[in-house]
Structure formats: structure tokens, C-alpha cells
Amino acid sequence: MPFDSHGHLMPGSLPNIRQVPQEIVRPPYVGLKTPPPHVGDNTYTTEEVDRIRAAGRVASRALDAVAEVVRPGVTTAELDRVAHEYVISQGAYPSTLGYRGYRASSCTSVNEVICHGVPDDTVLREGDIVNVDVTAYLDGMHGDLNRTFRVGEVSEEVNLLIERTHEAMMRGIRAAKPGRAVNVIGRVIETYAKRFGYGVVRDFTGHGVGSSFHSGLIIPHYDSAPAYGDIIVPGMVFTVEPMLTLGTHEWRQWDDGWTVTTRDKSVTAQFEHTIVVREDGFELLTVSD
Numbered sequence: 694m695p696f697d698s699h700g701h702l703m704p705g706s707l708p709n710i711r712q713v714p715q716e717i718v719r720p721p722y723v724g725l726k727t728p729p730p731h732v733g734d735n736t737y738t739t740e741e742v743d744r745i746r747a748a749g750r751v752a753s754r755a756l757d758a759v760a761e762v763v764r765p766g767v768t769t770a771e772l773d774r775v776a777h778e779y780v781i782s783q784g785a786y787p788s789t790l791g792y793r794g795y796r797a798s799s800c801t802s803v804n805e806v807i808c809h810g811v812p813d814d815t816v817l818r819e820g821d822i823v824n825v826d827v828t829a830y831l832d833g834m835h836g837d838l839n840r841t842f843r844v845g846e847v848s849e850e851v852n853l854l855i856e857r858t859h860e861a862m863m864r865g866i867r868a869a870k871p872g873r874a875v876n877v878i879g880r881v882i883e884t885y886a887k888r889f890g891y892g893v894v895r896d897f898t899g900h901g902v903g904s905s906f907h908s909g910l911i912i913p914h915y916d917s918a919p920a921y922g923d924i925i926v927p928g929m930v931f932t933v934e935p936m937l938t939l940g941t942h943e944w945r946q947w948d949d950g951w952t953v954t955t956r957d958k959s960v961t962a963q964f965e966h967t968i969v970v971r972e973d974g975f976e977l978l979t980v981s982d
């Protein structure tokens with residue numbers, strides 16, 4: 694029973710926990726209630742960035758595989774299976790599996806789900822949208838990205854929301870320059886989103902990523918100044934992952950402890966990349982090549 698009589702999402706049935714071959718190295722938090730504290734700052738050497746890029750490539754190619762199977766009739770559990778199989782086929786670990794008790798290898802967030810949707814037996818319909826968020830852990834590093842996919846053809850309003858959310862992410866990324874505070878990223882994203890009257894989600898943010906999944910560094914997607922004044926420096930690695938909505942930025946969470954929806958059940962989209970900041974710009978670390 695994935696959608697109610699208004700077409701809104703409801704919790705479905707969860708698939709069994711997916712297995713990861715024993716030879717694949719687990720991140721340190723697996724089996725713990727909370728992750729061990731992050732060690733180090735949010736900057737990485739060239740050799741470490743190479744490893745984050747390798748993890749990010751696996752995650753990006755996993756989403757390429759997911760993109761191939763998104764269509765009306767597919768379940769979110771099936772999208773998760775495709776992501777899971779690709780990640781483990783590369784000898785990497787799907788970072789969300791066992792992270793703070795989360796039980797799947799991706800997040801699948803449909804329509805009004807802002808983020809952290811749990812893959813289940815929900816059957817996607819023509820006109821739905823689904824964000825799939827995959828993080829891969831390889832050689833001690835995490836690479837984290839997400840994309841929003843259209844299921845068949847979507848309304849023009851939703852199509853524009855998706856396009857502009859991607860553009861908002863890219864504008865935020867381009868604003869990430871050494872010497873600026875990280876809240877500049879959010880200011881740029883919010884200013885762009887407000888042109889179209891979109892809601893800008895505040896309580897879920899970008900983050901430092903690399904040797905830890907979430908390092909403690911917060912990257913806001915709204916104009917938070919003077920809060921989040923951390924100064925960007927070369928070698929810094931973090932995600933930019935704005936969530937924009939057709940209505941409110943306010944949210945509620947399902948009793949599953951994960952699924953976050955808009956309060957007004959308006960449709961919401963998200964894109965995410967992991968980036969490294971350079972003296973003269975940035976590099977995307979979550980690309981397929």
C-alpha cells in the first residue's frame with residue numbers, strides 16, 4: 694500500500710537486509726549505535742583525494758546503473774538492489790548500510806519525501822520523481838552523491854523544479870572558494886531558489902565527507918550568516934546537496950525514524966555532489982568519468 698487515496702506516500706514493506714561479502718572492508722561505525730568521532734580536519738592530501746574520487750566514482754556509476762532501471766512499475770527496493778549490487782561488485786561498501794541503524798544501501802526519496810526515504814515495495818508510477826542517494830566506502834574513504842530521477846514523463850512544474858535544483862547545487866558549488874565562509878554556499882543557493890518561490894530546506898545540510906561519512910562540518914543550503922562561518926581552504930572536501938520544494942521548507946518525519954517529508958506534502962527535489970576545493974576552483978569527486 695505505497696500511496697494513499699490522495700496519491701501521497703505511505704510506508705511499505707521492507708526487503709530483507711542485503712548481504713555484503715565478508716572480504717569487503719566495513720566502515721568503523723558498522724555495528725555501533727553512533728559513529729566514532731571524526732579524526733582530523735576537513736582537508737585532504739592529493740593521495741587522499743584520489744581515494745575519495747575512487748569511492749565517489751563507484752557511487753556515481755551505481756547511480757548510472759540505477760538510472761537504467763527507473764521506470765513506471767519498478768519498486769524503490771529494486772533501485773536499492775541495483776545500487777547495492779554495483780557497489781559491492783566494485784569491492785566497495787554501501788556506506789548507509791548499518792549507519793546509525795539505517796538498513797539499506799541507498800536512500801530512495803519519492804515525491805514529497807525530502808530525504809532519507811527507505812527503499813521498500815513502493816511501486817513507482819508515471820509522473821513520480823525519485824531521488825536516489827548512494828555513498829560508497831572504498832580504501833578508507835567515502836564518496837557521497839545523489840540525483841533526482843523522473844519516472845516516465847513528469848509535469849512541467851516538477852520538471853523545472855528538478856532542473857533548477859541541479860542548477861542551485863552547481864551555483865553553490867561554484868561559490869565554494871578559498872577564503873569565503875561556507876555560508877556563502879547557502880546564500881547563493883537560497884537566492885537562486887527564491888526567484889522561483891521554492892522552499893529551501895534548512896534542517897538537512899551538506900557536510901564534510903572523506904575518512905568519515907559525516908565529519909561534523911556543516912554546509913548550509915540557506916543564508917545562515919553569521920552561523921556556519923567556517924572558512925573554506927584549499928583541499929577541503931565536503932558535499933553540497935540542496936533540497937528545494939514546491940511549497941514549504943517545513944518537514945515531518947515518519948515513525949520509521951528516517952523518512953522526512955514536506956509538512957504540506959509538496960514535491961521536493963535534491964542533487965548532491967562531493968567536491969574538493971582548489972586554490973582556483975573546485976573538482977567534482979562524484980563523477981563517473
Ligand code: MF3
Nearest residue numbers: 789792795800809826828837
Ligand atoms: N547520503 C546521505 C547524505 O547525503 C546520508 C544518508 S544517512 C542514512 O548525507 F542513514 F540515512 F542513510
Ligand code: CO
Nearest residue numbers: 837932934965
Ligand atoms: Co551527503
Ligand code: CO
Nearest residue numbers: 826837838965
Ligand atoms: Co548523500
